[in-house]
Amino acid sequence: MSSIGDVLTRLEATIEARKSESPDSSYTASLLSKGAERCAKKFGEEAVEAALAGATGKKDELAAEAADVLYHLGVLLAANGLSFADVAAVLAAREGVSGHDEKASRGK
Numbered sequence: 001m002s003s004i005g006d007v008l009t010r011l012e013a014t015i016e017a018r019k020s021e022s023p024d025s026s027y028t029a030s031l032l033s034k035g036a037e038r039c040a041k042k043f044g045e046e047a048v049e050a051a052l053a054g055a056t057g058k059k060d061e062l063a064a065e066a067a068d069v070l071y072h073l074g075v076l077l078a079a080n081g082l083s084f085a086d087v088a089a090v091l092a093a094r095e096g097v098s099g100h101d102e103k104a105s106r107g108k
């Protein structure tokens with residue numbers, strides 16, 4: 001079974017490669033051709049669907065919707081010239097810092 005890191009790395013490479021493909025043959029290419037705003041809208045829709053599945057305890061649906069969220073996040077990042085590595089760097093920098101402490105450091 002592939003790790004989530006391996007799957008996301010392969011997915012990201014596919015998304016990157018689709019940038020130069022025809023929107024007729026690739027859903028990713030068609031989404032990217034519509035711009036970052038459209039990619040953001042699709043990401044938001046999928047996030048809401050995942051939230052609904054999670055709130056109602058539909059485990060299989062949540063796993064499928066979470067996969068949609070990660071795919072659409074990958075497309076949104078690519079549309080903005082970012083990668084999962086950029087997100088990983090932010091998460092890694094937060095390791096060992098309590099969310100409560102981080103919030104307090106923002107003065108909120």
Ligand SMILES: N=c1c2ncn([C@@H]3O[C@H](COP(=O)(O)OP(=O)(O)OP(=O)(O)O)[C@@H](O)[C@H]3O)c2ncn1[C@@H]1O[C@H](COP(=O)(O)O)[C@@H](O)[C@H]1O
Nearest residue numbers: 011014015018025026027028029031042045067068071072
């Ligand atoms: N992981 C995904 C993935 N997850 C979800 N989706 C697509 O995301 C779309 C979102 O679902 P919706 O029901 O909201 O779609 P829709 O209403 O048809 O879409 P819109 O017209 O609103 O954009 C569907 O068409 C799904 O097939 C994905 N499309 C592609 N991938 C990966 O990207 C690869 C390349 O795909 P292509 O770019 O199509 O070759 C695939 O092999 C997969 O690995």
